[in-house]
Amino acid sequence: MANKPVTKYPTEPIKCWSKMKDLRRKHFRHTWEATDKGDPIITGITGGPLHAFLAGFGDFANPSFGPYYTGSMRDTKLNIKYSEAAEFKGYPRELCSSMRNHLGQLSLGLSTRSPEGKVFKPTFILQEAECPSMSKTAQIFAEELGVPHFIIDESYDDVYENRVFLIEQLQDCIEYFEKSTGRKFNDESFIEALKIECRIGSVMAQVFALMRVKPAPIDLRQIQSLRLPTTTGSHKKETLEYCEELLAEVQDRVDRGISARGIEEARLCFEGLPPFFFPDIYRLPEQYGAIFVIGDLPLRSFSLWDLQDDGTTTPAPSLEEMMRKLGMEELHTREDGLVLLVDNLTRRMWPACNPFGKSRLLLKRVEAWKCDGVIIHIDRGCYGGQCGTLDAKWDLDKAGIPNLTFEGSQADCRLFNERDTVDAFYTFFETIGLNRIDN
Amino acid sequence: MFEEFRKIVEQRHDYAREWKKKTGGKVIGYFCSNVPEPLIYAAGVLPVRIFGSSEATLDAEKYTHPMWCSFCRDSFAQGLRGHYDYLDGIVNVCGCQHMRQAYLSWTKNIPIDYSYEIMMPAMSLHYASSAKHFNWRINHFKTSLEQWLGKSWIYSSAMDDAIEVYNTNWGLLDRMYEMRKASNPPLSGAEALDVVLSSMVMDKKEHTELLSKVLEKLPEREKRTSEGARIMMVGSPVYDVKLLEYIESLGSTIVIDDSCIGLRYFHGQIERQADQVAAITSRYINRIHCPHHDLGYPGNPNRERPSAVVKLAKDYKVDGAVFMLRKFCDTHGFDFPAVRDTLKENGISVLELDIGVEMLLGQLRTRFEAFLETSILPI
Numbered sequence: 001m002a003n004k005p006v007t008k009y010p011t012e013p014i015k016c017w018s019k020m021k022d023l024r025r026k027h028f029r030h031t032w033e034a035t036d037k038g039d040p041i042i043t044g045i046t047g048g049p050l051h052a053f054l055a056g057f058g059d060f061a062n063p064s065f066g067p068y069y070t071g072s073m074r075d076t077k078l079n080i081k082y083s084e085a086a087e088f089k090g091y092p093r094e095l096c097s098s099m100r101n102h103l104g105q106l107s108l109g110l111s112t113r114s115p116e117g118k119v120f121k122p123t124f125i126l127q128e129a130e131c132p133s134m135s136k137t138a139q140i141f142a143e144e145l146g147v148p149h150f151i152i153d154e155s156y157d158d159v160y161e162n163r164v165f166l167i168e169q170l171q172d173c174i175e176y177f178e179k180s181t182g183r184k185f186n187d188e189s190f191i192e193a194l195k196i197e198c199r200i201g202s203v204m205a206q207v208f209a210l211m212r213v214k215p216a217p218i219d220l221r222q223i224q225s226l227r228l229p230t231t232t233g234s235h236k237k238e239t240l241e242y243c244e245e246l247l248a249e250v251q252d253r254v255d256r257g258i259s260a261r262g263i264e265e266a267r268l269c270f271e272g273l274p275p276f277f278f279p280d281i282y283r284l285p286e287q288y289g290a291i292f293v294i295g296d297l298p299l300r301s302f303s304l305w306d307l308q309d310d311g312t313t314t315p316a317p318s319l320e321e322m323m324r325k326l327g328m329e330e331l332h333t334r335e336d337g338l339v340l341l342v343d344n345l346t347r348r349m350w351p352a353c354n355p356f357g358k359s360r361l362l363l364k365r366v367e368a369w370k371c372d373g374v375i376i377h378i379d380r381g382c383y384g385g386q387c388g389t390l391d392a393k394w395d396l397d398k399a400g401i402p403n404l405t406f407e408g409s410q411a412d413c414r415l416f417n418e419r420d421t422v423d424a425f426y427t428f429f430e431t432i433g434l435n436r437i438d439n
Numbered sequence: 440m441f442e443e444f445r446k447i448v449e450q451r452h453d454y455a456r457e458w459k460k461k462t463g464g465k466v467i468g469y470f471c472s473n474v475p476e477p478l479i480y481a482a483g484v485l486p487v488r489i490f491g492s493s494e495a496t497l498d499a500e501k502y503t504h505p506m507w508c509s510f511c512r513d514s515f516a517q518g519l520r521g522h523y524d525y526l527d528g529i530v531n532v533c534g535c536q537h538m539r540q541a542y543l544s545w546t547k548n549i550p551i552d553y554s555y556e557i558m559m560p561a562m563s564l565h566y567a568s569s570a571k572h573f574n575w576r577i578n579h580f581k582t583s584l585e586q587w588l589g590k591s592w593i594y595s596s597a598m599d600d601a602i603e604v605y606n607t608n609w610g611l612l613d614r615m616y617e618m619r620k621a622s623n624p625p626l627s628g629a630e631a632l633d634v635v636l637s638s639m640v641m642d643k644k645e646h647t648e649l650l651s652k653v654l655e656k657l658p659e660r661e662k663r664t665s666e667g668a669r670i671m672m673v674g675s676p677v678y679d680v681k682l683l684e685y686i687e688s689l690g691s692t693i694v695i696d697d698s699c700i701g702l703r704y705f706h707g708q709i710e711r712q713a714d715q716v717a718a719i720t721s722r723y724i725n726r727i728h729c730p731h732h733d734l735g736y737p738g739n740p741n742r743e744r745p746s747a748v749v750k751l752a753k754d755y756k757v758d759g760a761v762f763m764l765r766k767f768c769d770t771h772g773f774d775f776p777a778v779r780d781t782l783k784e785n786g787i788s789v790l791e792l793d794i795g796v797e798m799l800l801g802q803l804r805t806r807f808e809a810f811l812e813t814s815i816l817p818i
Binding site: 089090091092094095096099129131132133135136137139140142143147148149150151153155156157161162165168169172173176180355356378380381383384386387388389390391394 | 776
């Protein structure tokens with residue numbers, strides 16, 4: 001039986017791509033050069049808005065999951081080597097694969113060594129207690145490297161006392177790090193960075209919101225890379241310029257009807273972190289004329305939203321409007337900045353590890369991004385991210401939304417079976433009425 | 440001598456139903472030993488720890504994927520099968536993600552009148568802001584409990600009573616554990632676990648009465664011919680008493696543990712102060728924590744647990760330690776290398792045993808006996 005003809009949309013390469021790559025290269029180079037420049041190196045996995053906070057200590061480098069994490073996602077030998085190094089130390093294989101990779105780099109001495117062999121030491125470690133695995137890993141790094149550390153506790157409910165608790169922690173963090181590193185916290189730098197971060201958060205949310213349009217101007221695979229500068233530089237002016245350029249380009253694509261991939265027989269949502277060593281998982285639907293139009297990872301990594309109780313999300317308003325809602329006309333003091341920063345923490349698309357809002361958010365995401373189905377990654381070892389995931393899957397079933405779950409791992413290629421996963425994807429595509437495209 | 444405790448554990452659901460009929464009261468199940476039980480007790484509610492029955496958990500795996508720890512899957516499975524149908528409410532403390540998953544799945548799939556999750560800061564509660572916030576959270580929980588029960592207030596006299604009841608019971612458990620320091624202790628590890636587990640599922644007053652009688656007679660108990668190797672049990676919580684019996688049948692006595700359903704559950708009294716809620720909260724702040732809450736604090740990144748475990752090992756003169764690592768337990772998984780290395784540096788051999796709902800006893804036997812022969816017993 002002949003396949004029905006597929007609607008073709010015009011498509012173009014993304015102009016911002018090369019700028020994104022430049023910013024990424026700069027980020028890596030900064031890690032290697034920071035010590036020589038006198039810039040602090042701050043390890044720990046944080047995302048915006050805490051980057052603005054860290055900017056108060058200087059132009060910091062942030063190796064995040066370890067300087068060789070990304071490289072190990074391209075090279076399976078390294079991927080296995082880092083995981084095995086952690087396991088050799090006694091960390092069970094059931095632990096979070098990203099943290100095992102991170103710990104493996106630590107035990108191999110790579111967390112503090114540039115490719116040229118230059119040794120550097122983190123200045124301090126700041127970690128959001130987003131998930132227990134990350135918090136514990138941050139502590140292990142602090143113990144082993146003899147580096148001061150601070151863990152920011154966040155609750156999953158937005159109550160006044162929690163905001164007070166967050167502000168107190170941030171103030172204590174400043175005091176502690178000043179005392180332990182000798183570096184002074186610069187309020188002006190912090191406030192400047194915070195304003196930039198608020199703008200970036202709002203701009204990126206608008207970019208994601210534009211992906212609700214059909215045909216989607218960019219798809220999940222593209223935004224997964226395009227959002228990367230915000231994961232480590234969401235406080236920088238150059239990142240804001242890049243994001244504004246990206247927004248303009250995406251808006252232009254929407255205005256002209258330019259699509260991500262030229263085809264859009266179905267729109268899909270991806271829930272969970274992808275297997276980072278297999279980024280083409282996001283491109284599998286193209287074999288069937290479909291694309292992923294949204295996923296929770298890029299939404300989480302940095303964008304700011306107005307979140308309603310029923311899970312509806314709209315891009316966060318302008319910085320001025322955010323301040324107005326808090327009764328502020330300008331950010332005069334450190335306290336003003338911290339109040340706004342804490343407000344931003346509640347505007348993120350909820351931390352990964354809050355299970356209670358997951359179903360609501362997912363159902364609304366499917367509705368808002370007009371998705372025809374959801375593919376859910378059951379990520380072995382990612383207990384923080386997986387909490388509530390199967391419950392969300394059953395809620396999708398109740399709502400009649402086609403979905404597929406597959407087992408894998410975000411960072412350990414040994415726990416992922418590519419062939420079986422691809423087969424499962426293709427079977428799912430056929431069950432939602434898609435046909436394989438010949439070309 | 441300890442049969443009554445075993446019976447209560449095995450028939451804990453019947454006990455709770457009987458208690459409800461007798462008193463007309465409500466029962467709240469809880470998942471984590473950081474839940475402030477005395478507060479619940481002061482409200483006239485019986486708090487019972489939810490734990491599994493070491494049965495297969497296929498029904499739970501529909502909601503909690505098999506990669507979640509078996510303690511939580513088993514606990515949730517018991518709920519799905521209706522064994523806990525007498526519960527009027529469930530309470531959890533934000534800690535281990537696995538328990539959070541079990542709690543979430545329970546609230547979504549098992550009808551329950553009341554549920555509450557208490558946020559507990561992960562950063563060490565020795566840090567003033569964390570302690571203050573946790574105190575606020577406990578007060579908020581108290582208010583929520585009062586609203587659910589339709590009480591205007593949990594009276595301070597009731598709080599006083601509850602503190603007294605709990606301190607007394609915990610004090611007796613401490614006394615029982617002290618007896619295990621002696622050579623050839625008068626009770627086995629399995630018996631001790633029966634006692635502690637039963638304390639978590641009974642009215643504490645009744646448990647105190649039972650335990651007092653046993654402790655009076657215990658020093659006169661006929662000793663076993665040999666205690667074998669003195670073993671410390673560390674790591675993930677183990678509620679399978681038969682597993683401990685099996686390990687002890689291989690030539691050892693478990694003389695101490697560092698478990699949230701063992702020593703860490705009851706160790707530490709509530710120091711009275713004018714603010715009774717703060718007094719209760721203090722007790723939960725100042726005790727030895729599970730790895731999840733042992734994250735150090737500004738100025739001290741180091742974990743407290745490894746040195747606390749070593750101190751216990753020395754106090755109880757253990758010959759070796761068995762690290763019970765429940766499959767998928769990341770809480771203890773991250774801690775394992777540090778605890779193992781610290782014990783070894785202090786001359787204490789460590790065996791790591793993977794445990795789950797289903798155990799391969801043959802393999803366990805081989806590994807444990809090899810551990811005894813190679814690491815503990817003199818050549």
